[in-house]
Every structure is written in C-alpha cells, then in structure tokens.
Amino acid sequence: MTTYGLTEEHTMIADTVRSFVENEIYPHEELVERSGEVPQEIADEIKRKTIELGFYACNFPESAGGAGLNHLEFALVERELGRGSMALNHFFGRPQNILMACEGEQIERYRDPAIRGERMDALAMTEPGAGSDVRGMKCTAVRDGGDWVLNGTKHFISGADHADFIIVFVATGEDQTPRGPKKRITTFLVDRGTPGFTIRDGYKSVSHRGYKNMILDFDDCRLPDAQVLGEVDGGFAVMNEWLYATRITVATMSVGRARRVFDYALDYAAEREQFGQKIGKFQGISFQLADMITEIDAADLLTLAAADRLDKGLPANREIASAKLYASEMLSRVTDAAIQIHGGMGLMDDYPLERFWRDARVERIWDGTSEIQRHIISREMLRTLGA
Structure with missing residues (x-):
C-alpha cells in the first residue's frame, strides 16, 4: 500500500x-x-x-x-x-454531498434522514440523448399554476432501485447565446411514489452485476417549489460546488480494485509452476508484475494528491481529471495482465478475475469518459496560455 x-x-x-x-x-x-x-x-x-x-x-x-x-x-x-x-x-x-445544499424543511425531509441511513438517495442526470453533454438534456420542468411539471426520461441511474428519493437535474429554460441556445438547469428532489414518476428496470450490464442501472420516467409529474434544491436555474452552480469531485471516487475505487487483482496475480505467479520453476521467475511474468504495481502506485499517489489539493482549497479540476483518466485506464491494463498471467484459467469463473475484467470496462465511461477527461486536462492547460 x-x-x-x-x-x-x-x-x-x-x-x-x-x-x-x-x-x-x-x-x-x-x-x-x-x-x-x-x-x-x-x-x-x-x-x-x-x-x-x-x-x-x-x-x-x-x-x-x-x-x-x-x-x-x-x-x-x-x-x-x-x-x-x-x-x-x-x-x-x-x-x-449535494444534499448539503438542502435548506429549511428539506434538511429534515431529505438530508438528515439520508445521513442517518433512514432514507437512500440517487442522482439522475444522464438521458438517452444526453450523457457527457449535460446541456443537451431534454427532460424538462415548466411552470404550471405555481407548481413545476416534469416530463422526460433519465437512464443509467445507479442506485435508483433502492432509493427513497432521487436528486434530478432537468432543463427549466433556455438562453440564446452567441454560441447558440444554452439550457438552464434546475435540481429537484423527487420522492419515490410521486404521481407521474416511475422507476423501472434499466439495461442488463456486463459490469458490476447487482449494481443496477434504472430508467426514470416523468409523465406530467407535478412538484411544488419546496422540491427545488438550490436556486431555480441554478443546477450548474450546485453541480460545480458538490459533484465534480465524484470523479475521485472512480479513481480511488479503481486503485482499490487493481490492488486486489494484483494480489491474485502475484500469488498465482509465486505458486504456479511450469518448466520446473515458478512462473514468477520468468521475465515475461516478473516484468508484467513490476509494471502492474508501478502503475497502481502511480495512480494511487495521483488520486490522493488530487484529494489533498481539495482539502487545501487549491484548484484541482485538472488533477482530478488526470486521476480519473489514469486510474480507470490503469485498472483495465492491470486486470488484462492478471488474466494473461493466469492463462486460460483467468477467464474461468473459478476465479473472480473475469468479473474484475468485465467490471473494469465501465470505469472509463461513467462520471465522464476518458475522452472528456482528456478534454478537461488539455483545456485547463491551454486556458492559462489564453488559447
């Protein structure tokens, strides 16, 4: 470690x-x-x-x-x-953490019960036509008789199967800018069982079995102002304050899983014999182990350094993106190498390696794809030069 x-x-x-x-x-x-x-x-x-x-x-x-x-x-x-x-x-x-934006009655209804473990939450942003492009969302909320009426669909919503309420981001207007229309986003707290709100099974994923993604349907779902989290049209402010560090979670979990995978590979290399000696003595295996642990340690330090910057109040957007990018891609390389070391047995369900291999794939997609992370990293560097 x-x-x-x-x-x-x-x-x-x-x-x-x-x-x-x-x-x-x-x-x-x-x-x-x-x-x-x-x-x-x-x-x-x-x-x-x-x-x-x-x-x-x-x-x-x-x-x-x-x-x-x-x-x-x-x-x-x-x-x-x-x-x-x-x-x-x-x-x-x-x-x-976004529940820290709760105010007034919301604290007693949502934040505090969630902290005590009495109610569970889930976060809903992604839509069939809007993944990385958050401003492309088509799920909307419009004013009607003093209430908000929500219509649209969210998908790939993790944890919604167990959630008592959902934190939902929807479009509540549009501004015309020199670059074209720009959606205004508002955050709502929506209770399970609210009329017009349905949670249904999502897609069957090969990654993280049992950790389901769900589909949320809003069909004239009526909500009062009391369900708005933060300010009306202030969804991006809420996101920027509370959500951008979630990418650290993907990075850190990737490091933890990679260490477990590495332990399997190391033990196997120390026990398995071929041609009269332990396979770990063959350079083709020993060098793979050396590369694996070096990458794991590098991802670990990169991730912890990004978290430390947040604690010190320093800008960390680029560092967080670098950690998420490197750690998630490192996990894919490490799981693949571990299977290679195990040979054919690595793909059998006698070992959990084939599960880790499948699970690793989604880490380069959710919470911002590798391509999005590279965009963030390069943009942060170029901005300092006025480019």
Missing part, C-alpha cells in the same frame, strides 16, 4: 474499511454475481454494521451528523471499498 504522506490515522481508516470489506462484503460476492441481486437482509445487515462502525455518511460534516472526513480521508475509504462488489458496498452508505 502507498503510505507516502499518510498519517497513522489515515492508515487506521484504510485498514478499518479494508477489514470491513473483507469480512462483510467478500463473503456475499459470489451470490450477488450469480443472482444479479442483493438480498434485502444482506443489504440491511451491511448498512447496520456500517452505522455501528461509525462510517455511514462519513463524507458529511460532523455538524450535519456525519463522520466529518476530509477529501483525502474519504478517498481512502472509497479506495478500500473499491476492492469489493459495487452492488454490496453501495449499502456502506455515502449519500450525495
């Missing part, structure tokens, strides 16, 4: 969460992989034990009832959770 710059307390946080994942997540992974479902009793047990551990909603400040971890500490938590099944560690409970 990379320890550069980490304190004893940081190490304790990482060790505690890793132990939890090994004892409470690993034993249920095969069942979830086979069935594609997380039994409710297992979900409830993981949530209960997380609360007892004091880590539920650890990404929220102590003043709001959370554990008050900073960005670096939370990155360590997510890194260790990345070792386990996404479907199961979902119930470790990390509500969206």
